[in-house]
Amino acid sequence: MNYTYRIYPDLHQSATMLEWLETSRQVYNRALGELKDWINSRKCLMDRCSLNREYIIPADVPFPSYHRQQNDLPKLKQTWPDLKNVYSQVLQTTIRRLHDTWKAFQKRGFGFPRFKKFGQFKSFLFPQFKDNPINGFEIKLPKIGSILISYSRPIPDGFKVKQVRVLSKARGTQWYVIVSIQSQVSIPDISVHGRAIGIDLGLERFATTSDGNFFERPKFLKSQYSKLKLLQRRAARKQKRSANWEKAQIKVARLHNEITAKRKDFHYKTAHNLCDQAQTIFAEDLNTVGLNRGMLRKECIDASFGAFLSRLEWVCWKRGVFFMRVNPNGTSQTCPSCGATVGKPLGERVHHCPECGYQTHRDHAAAEMVLWRGVNSVPVGNRGMETACAGVLAVAQTSSQVPKSRQGTTRNSKK
Template sequence: MFHLTYEFKLKPTRAQIGIFEDWLEQCRRVYNYALCERKDWIKSRSCRINACSLHSEYIIPADTPRPTYFNQSERLTQVKKKYPELSTVAAQVLQQTLKRLEKAFVAMWELKHGFPRFKKLGKMRSFVFPLLKGNSIQKRRIKLPKIGWVKFHQSREIPDSGVVKQAHIIKRASGWYVLLIVQWNVDVPQPIPHGEAVGIDVGLTSFIATSNGLTLKRPRFFVDAQSKLKLLQKRVSRKRIGSNNSKKAQKKVAKFHEYIARCRKDWHSKLSHQICNDVGMVFVENLNLVGLSRGILGKHCLDAGFGQFFNILQQTCLKRGVYFQKVDSRKTSQICPNCGTDTGKKELSERTHICLNCGYSNDRDVAAAQVVLVRGLAAVGHTVKMLAEGKFVGIPKTQESPNF
């Protein structure tokens, strides 16, 4: 199976916008109610057996099962009788809201994310139709269950060979959008190592430095826009809370944030295509992006968007048949790419790599990119050797078919 995601801007009528807004509110209530059930169950099991809190304690019968996606979905029918407004929303949309909560708890357990939070009014901004019937898209229109035909701006054609499986409706500052997940019953072969290779080192002084000597200065999308953003936020603070003028000022701030994000994504996309020109293999560092975002330079790391750039570069490599792989990022700035000697830790002010063992000198970031290239070629050589011996080599996680 191969999936692609197509994004289009919707052109709903006022009545349809009212339905979208009502559905988002109903999904928010279901999400918060289900989260409250889970939170109360967890708190009722957190007290000691032989003692209770002096203030208060959650008491739930011992035989009450733990709330999960399955038993909460089964109770949706009973809840609809108590709250008739939930019947106006498609049942599958509410089920996907509960599945969204389940994914949040799985991310908390497995990925060490924080405990899921309740969503305030207006914070629920998307809902999903997991299944669409055949011929649901005709002449720049999409047919949504219980809503009907909704027009959208079709900026590119959807191949007839694919089947539209899901529709994800998203509310943004610039309008309503739909993400269509198209499925093909084919297996797309992964690119194999071939052609010229390039190693890439990312940083804050130079956004990227390649092993062939290319360095690009990091554009400061958010930092350069802070002065205007400060002015817009100051206008919001001067408005009366809840007034129409306050909502208009908040919308301007949201649109400006979206503009900054689009500028960053566009630059990353263009840079990824430039890197893929005339190369057959691309190697990057496997960085701890969460740790970088929580450091003293976290604001600038988030502004650079290293994670988004790696994702876009991986997708571009897949589309253009370029081999992509992440390598170990430890001590890339301390190893000499010429002789492999550990030159020791460098201060941030040292911008030149000088090896006392072999006399090799180069720009610090370029030398780190060359170390990435050496490690990547070593990994590729091991993979090619195993293929030649007839051994099975699994596709790394970094080469799974992404949704783009």
């Protein structure tokens, strides 16, 4: 588990951490350069050479793996004095960060690691601690010292601090620490139990449940768009890299950080509200990457459906609620009462089935369809079990969640 706290370093500590970020960025780029040079030296054909450039690296030189580049750091400090100012394990985790990205690229086939520009490296990691570094309202970090911390919630008993990541926001004017805590507790897998609901996500209504409840979508970016536009215009008129330009950029970054914080708060409150309503939640497995590239990309990015689903899954796990994503294809084009295909354009917001006469809001019908697909896609052996997180709860019968027409009868009611 991760706990995030706001910290308030003094001017000297803030300058030190900014220097560490810049040094870590340079170490990352240097290690990536070695990796790319080794790969490019193996691309040339055996019987010819490139006319533009040639990487002269002997054939017996091994691949620059994580352990090799990490072991080169002590030797590199002899010619690079700035590395001595940075905590050694911070530099090691920077190399680890590069090779984790390299392994992820090899696994998925795209996303080759890129060089980091100035200001793009925004965090560094302390990988281990013997004792709890938080003492009262201060956190003690190696080679940085004690920093004031907003200790908003205490670490639970039985948990130990494993690592601390220092995060910079708003162009280095706001600092946070992400404390990773761990406890030797075995948590069983959560199974289907209790009351089940389906969720449909949309732009008219942020979330609509299968029982008819819905949550309006706050337009976080649009409500601050005029102010953001004004700040960006002022920043564009300043001389680039000047002191006034930097001040204007800080104001823009702080407004973006404020919008992000409001969106995150709304996501978590909505997730907890949904967990209060049911013990089993099914949601659409949306292609959020495609939505963020479509015609309504600005609205979809402002809503951040992908971030909400990830946070909802985390809140469900923490509260012992079963969560599963289902196939979203055709949920709004299928009648949840009789199963007939009812095609309708995006602008038509009412679902009316000509087969059975069932009528309701489009999003509500889609949420009911999500619930039906979720209930029928759960393995039989995973139904009706209790979990340690949820405690003793009544187990709902799965068949009661399926529309009556799916069980052999027809429903002609209207809503």
